[in-house]
Amino acid sequence: MTRPAHGVLPRTGEHRPPVFDLDAWVARSRAVDLSEIDWSAVARHPVSPETIRTLRYMQDIESHTIVYTRSLLATRAIDDPEVATFLACWLYEETFHGLALARFLAAAGHPVGARSRPRGRESFAQWLEARLTAWLSRGWGDFCAVHMTWGAINELTTLTAYRRLMAVADHPVLSDLLTRICLDESRHFVFYYRQAERRLQRRAVSRVARLMVDRFWAPVGSGVQPDRELLFMARYLFDGDDGRAAARRVDETLRRLPGFAGVGLLEAWMHRYARSANGNGGGNGHRHH
Numbered sequence: 001m002t003r004p005a006h007g008v009l010p011r012t013g014e015h016r017p018p019v020f021d022l023d024a025w026v027a028r029s030r031a032v033d034l035s036e037i038d039w040s041a042v043a044r045h046p047v048s049p050e051t052i053r054t055l056r057y058m059q060d061i062e063s064h065t066i067v068y069t070r071s072l073l074a075t076r077a078i079d080d081p082e083v084a085t086f087l088a089c090w091l092y093e094e095t096f097h098g099l100a101l102a103r104f105l106a107a108a109g110h111p112v113g114a115r116s117r118p119r120g121r122e123s124f125a126q127w128l129e130a131r132l133t134a135w136l137s138r139g140w141g142d143f144c145a146v147h148m149t150w151g152a153i154n155e156l157t158t159l160t161a162y163r164r165l166m167a168v169a170d171h172p173v174l175s176d177l178l179t180r181i182c183l184d185e186s187r188h189f190v191f192y193y194r195q196a197e198r199r200l201q202r203r204a205v206s207r208v209a210r211l212m213v214d215r216f217w218a219p220v221g222s223g224v225q226p227d228r229e230l231l232f233m234a235r236y237l238f239d240g241d242d243g244r245a246a247a248r249r250v251d252e253t254l255r256r257l258p259g260f261a262g263v264g265l266l267e268a269w270m271h272r273y274a275r276s277a278n279g280n281g282g283g284n285g286h287r288h289h
Helices: 022-028 039-044 049-063 065-072 081-107 124-139 143-169 172-199 203-216 227-238 240-254 266-274
Strands: none
Touching: 022 081, 022 172, 039 081, 039 172, 049 081, 049 143, 049 227, 081 143, 081 172, 143 172, 143 203, 143 227, 143 240, 227 240, 227 266, 240 266
């Protein structure tokens, strides 16, 4: 299987992400291309309530990126020229993902309304996490290794969730839109993964990063959306044989990072928190018997 250009991750058979060419990506960085999306066709295909609910979650989290960046700017991550350049383009592209998802929801007859809590208002847990992160960054010169590892995990789980939504929703316009968004998410993942791979080579660094991931990692959106919404989305996308296999592939990819052999992330989290009550999944109607 040939690798797509510009660091795009193939859908299957991936073992190691390709090399990331930062200069080439920066030169091509732009808002997700929506010029050929047939928005008028959205309403001609059914969109299930489960898909709408999942898209609302995803749209809110994509739109929350600017708040996450506020905390990131207080860390050493922006002291690295490559990372700072990447983050500027990353924020720009991610912002348009939220706008694109909002446009699909509006076309489907479910426009995004006002949030119950303004984005600028942090919970105590979010406030504390931001300050602890800034403190750790100031005291530990290799903090960026943790951030790059965290970014790789979150980008890969997000990319996998979009691909699962394409499979379970089976909506042609949504699939077209998410394919375009996935091109961005793939490139973002490759950058984070390559940075993490390089920065985790020292055993002391990889041990601290692994400790923090084991102790604190939770799926994207935890603490931003209510837990019930996160659990609903997880069950909808990752229950059933295909969903569990997708979660397993995420973990297998991340276990190739230095110091992360045997790490349990998405599949382990699903097993612990998000399995359906009957124990055999199937929240999306795509179960295999």
